[in-house]
Amino acid sequence: MFVCRRCVRVLRSALLYVQPPVTPASPLPAGGAVDLRYRSVTTGHSSASLLPRMPSGRRRERRESCGIRYLTDHTEQKSASPHGQTSSSVLQQSNHKTAQGEAFKLHREASRSVSVPAAQTLIDLDAVPCPSPFEEISEEDAIQITVPSDLPPVTFTLRDYVDKSETLRRLVELGVNLSKLEQRPNVGSMLVRLDFQADVAPRLFFLKDLGVEDSQLGLLLTKNPFILTESLENLQARVSYLKSKKFSSESVAAMVSKAPYLLNFSIKRLDNRLGFFQEQLGLSAQKLRDVVTRLPRSLCGSLEPIKENLKVYELEFGFRKNEIQHIVTKVPKVLTANKRKMTQVFDFVHNVMGVPHSLIANFPQVLNAKFLRIRERHLFLEYLGRAHYDPAHPNYVSLERLVSLPDETFCSEVALASLDDFERFQKTL
């Protein structure tokens, strides 16, 4: 095993460089500027035009020749007089001040430093462990030297931290999409501050006990990283609330993995929201549980659009109350769907295709389908003379067959035409 001595020295100097005021520095480096300055301290004459450039030049020199400097340090400490030492340390101190007015400060401090007792300055200097380049260090010492990590203090991405931080590493291994998370405000710094063993692991175990599948954990945390900052008692209380409402444990797990923000809602809010659905839909408890389990998203989002959608179905579309209930239990997604799209589809299906309400209520998936798809297929069937949606008609096309079949099967089974013909027809629209 071999650790280069120069490496160790560089490491040490890097460590020492952190505390500049107490670092002893040599008064005799090779460098014109520093020489000049030294003279100016001793003689008490300083030229303001020369001084401002000095600190940077001095610092650069320091960084470049750390090996040499430590060599001189070593000899200096043994031989130099206390007076010379103080003036050099003062020099060092003033290096870190601003250039402006430096000459005056330097002057003052140089004159003050004369009055400082020599013994005291010596003690100060001795307190600093200053290793010599020739000093033998044991292998174990050398191996224990840790390099301070070069993490940027400010960054725009978590990429810089991911190799250093245990939490981030584990999260990536879980399948959390950090590139998505870092785009959200405050999430990045929250994740960096988390400790894996203390913060993340208990919540992961909690989710796993709940029944969330392993493959879902990454997706869940990508959607809702804030579950990692929620307290465990709260999470437990919310789960037990859901269970007290007779949601089975499987359905709770499914709900949590489908709607990750569910457990961030307080019990009171959850209760209010369940109450809202009960009141608006007027469903039985079992059916409501079924609807909520299939679309837990509706519990987390805003309730105003849901209310609005229900009004649209009732007043604008003219569905009866029980028809709406039937539609919602069959396709819960209609609760959160876009009002404008639904109106467009319903308008076409009801007014252009002439399908009555009862048929739409029987197959509400048609409201979920794409408008372009419905229109193209209807116009194609109409062009072929096959657009019969009345179940009493001999060659009747059910809404299900119209909407849910893929293009090839639709052409071959419903339209009785080839796919090419259908495409050619699409280009005449």
Added chain:
Amino acid sequence: MATQAARLLRKLDGLFAVYKPPGVHWKLVRDTVESNLLRAVNSSPPAAPRFQVHFQLLSSGESSSSRELTVTATRLPALADHPLVTGPQFHKIRVGVGHRLDAFSSGVLVLGLGNGNTALESLYRSHVTRAYTLEGEFGMATDDFTHSGRVIERTTYGHVTQDKLERVLAMVQGANQKALITYSRVNLHSQEAYDLAVKGMLRPQDKSPPILTGLRCLCFDPPHFTLEVQCVNETQWYLRKLLHEVGLELRTTAVCTKVRRTRDGPFKMEDALTHNHWTADDIIPAVTHLRDCYTSVSSHPSFSIKHNTM
């Protein structure tokens, strides 16, 4: 070595045509195409991760009494290059749109990918003509000249015959021919002008109002009628207004029920991709197929002659 995604992206370079369905904004078409292509490009496997050397401190086996410590160097893939950390490799693809089609109209819409956008620009600087099929209906006038607008006026159309309609169309075409000669900036008494006019190559040289270079009636079945139009510098609004004015000229009113672009420069209806085919698998063959056409565009600026002569 380029990654597979970069190689795929290099293939996506050129022009192709899509068929825009009516009722869809052109921007939505463009964004759909872009997101489909991005999905395809980003789904290809990422570049191999860099390797980082980690020094791990290990006590040398069971003989810890000797207090020997060993540092072992291991090479592990850097986590900073993990696809979950870096995110998708490409965030945008340059997709340019040729002559626009508004939401009401449908038809061939030319899209340019990557460096094809430059070709797209030079294509439109060469004043290519576009062909449209317009369907109209007599008997009603609306505020936006379409059949779905607010009705302003209702009229009778019993007196309109195909003969009268064609007379009006000929008049419109004559006026446009005159405008074309003015804007093409050639001396009317020169041999050059004669040669150009014989070949049908007269084109407006720079900015000009919309000019119809061809107009005829395809089908007359009152109240419905269909026109075929070739034109330059047009907008779909202008074409709908044209139908309205034809209606007024015939002492009745007309609205437009359909505007359909059947050709845009060299791009014909047969090459256009319908909206089920706006995926990378279908776009790449279309681009490569049309690349020959594109090279001929860049070498011969007068490539559109054969399409314009009817």
